[in-house]
Amino acid sequence: MALEVDITKKLDGFFMHMQFRAEREIFAILGASGCGKSMTLKCIAGIEKPDEGRIVLDGKVLFDSEKKINLPPQKRKVGYMFQDYALFPHMNVVQNIEAGMGKRPDRSRTESLIRQFQLEGLEKKIPGQLSGGQKQRVAMARMLAAEPELILLDEPFSALDTYLKWQLEQEMYKHLKEAGKPVIFVSHNRDEVYRLCDTVSCMNRGKMEVMEPLKEFFQNPKTRTAAILSGCKNISAAERVDAHTLRAVDWGVTLHVKEREIADDIRAVGIRAHFLATVERPGEENVFPVNESEIWEDPFEWNISFRKNAECSWLQWKIAKTDWSPEMGIPKELYLKEEDILLLTNS
Template sequence: MLSVDIQKRLGDFQLQVQFETGSSPLALLGASGCGKSVTLRCIAGILRPDEGKIILNGRTLFDSAGHIDLPPQRRKVGYLFQQYALFPNMTVRQNIAVAAQKGRRKETTAELLRRFHLEDVAEHRPSQISGGQQQRTALARILSSEPEAILLDEPLSALDLYLRRQLEEELRCALTAFSATSVWVTHDQGEACRSCRQVCVMESGAAFGARPMEEFFADPVSVSAARLSGCENLVGAVPRGTEVEIPLWGITLRRAAPAAPETTALGLRMQHLRLAREGVENSFACSVVQSAPEAFSDLLTLRPLSAAPEAPLLHMEAEKGRWAAGDLLYVSVAPEHVLTLR
């Protein structure tokens, strides 16, 4: 169990983070510059928070009031950096062995070389192996130290798409086998959803609490969180009980439950929009502004017929090859998929 409740000021930037997580991988999700990496560095002991506490499995790693600040080497926290931070003059085998416990160094290293499919490059140096092999070496080195928590800082950002998906799967398997605390920093909602069961959203240096991933996608709560979750259609809205008025589009949509009074915006995910007939619940007429081909569908840009000139356009996926600018169609969304946001 990892408990983090810290504050840290860096110039004009204020970090205020509070969350708890257990053995299920936690995604720390946020836009670039929101403080995700700063949070990991505070947990690892690379940066010192100004205030607060960090507790791992009952051990206090940091407590400003109690004047406790364990050095990184005593925290039992493994940190997978974006650029892996391997020792360039050591072989793969040596990079892994250097962090292992002395009494079982040889056995631990051999087992991790086998587990991460690195036996054929064990005597190579980092510059002689691929990016994927470098990442596996870095993760094996972390595990060789027998950490109680692993921190992953945008671990796939430097890889091309094919290799990213392959190594994402390997990381997931490794973390499942690790079965202890792990925090996965990313700005990619797809990566977060595939790899983690819980999510903690960071916005402008602030994060308060972890949520189940399914709950986050079903109800992002805020506009910025909805954007991070991949919601493509965001527009101002006014709550009217179980209905939501969208003045800029000139339409009203029904929700499955009453909208919160503090609602200021509405979100519609592309995958929840459907072609419909006139008169179907939550249907409204649109004109096609543009049709852009995707691999297996077309991405339609639509303007609701009653929309104001300054209104945001609507985006949805539809059957490939049927659409042209100026076409008229009806779109609908199920009441349970109408997201209300603040």
């Protein structure tokens, strides 16, 4: 079973073109707010109509602009879970779940879903009487009650606090794997994506810049947008000096990568804040002078902002409190292993 999408749509301020194929997996669309993520889901679900293109689910054409095919949402067999869950406020838990079953709800299936999602004792409650986590479980149960062939999740954890989010992520992951359906998971939260997804795409102003397996996306982002979305704190414009040397313009330093070749179209360089380290030996390459610095304290680590001089941009160094304390003094230099330098070829 697979979903194939190749659509275009004019949005406010930019032109959206989404082209991808998702198999029986959890496929993430990671992007900043307003980049077209939710619009993509709405087009797949049939809530919005693309200007042109084609959407096919398991061989069934849902939309084809040339053939003038545009199936209504109820005929697409697509389950859509909105950010706010969109439960019917006047219906209780049972009624909300059975709303996904059509005109002849199966009570035994309802009871099975209530047990599966641990909603026992809440059957007669309406959404206004439920917690955020309970609402999410009801929404998930209602979606699966319709036996969809494709599941669309639009930032399903955005309304939850951190502790509850962690619990419900684990629950949702289990249910999604058991369902065995293609899942399109929209988010701007890289941690959610890393814990839940198999494949990651990076969306920027309506375009899919990158589509890669999860680990490759986070270990080696290819573009400036991908690096930012994957959590990279330090990014500088870059100028290629030669095949193994580049100039980080914003930081005023020269970096060397002996084991890789720098492409002619490099535009930026990235450094993860946790990968910086104190210099181990004199003459180390890829060294960053620390001439100005500020210290910020988090619960479990220190954040040190530093720069070479007033003409350079600040960098961020994160280090665990178990490994360093201000009493040890700010290092005069920090360095980075060459394999930890992110070469970004598209801005």
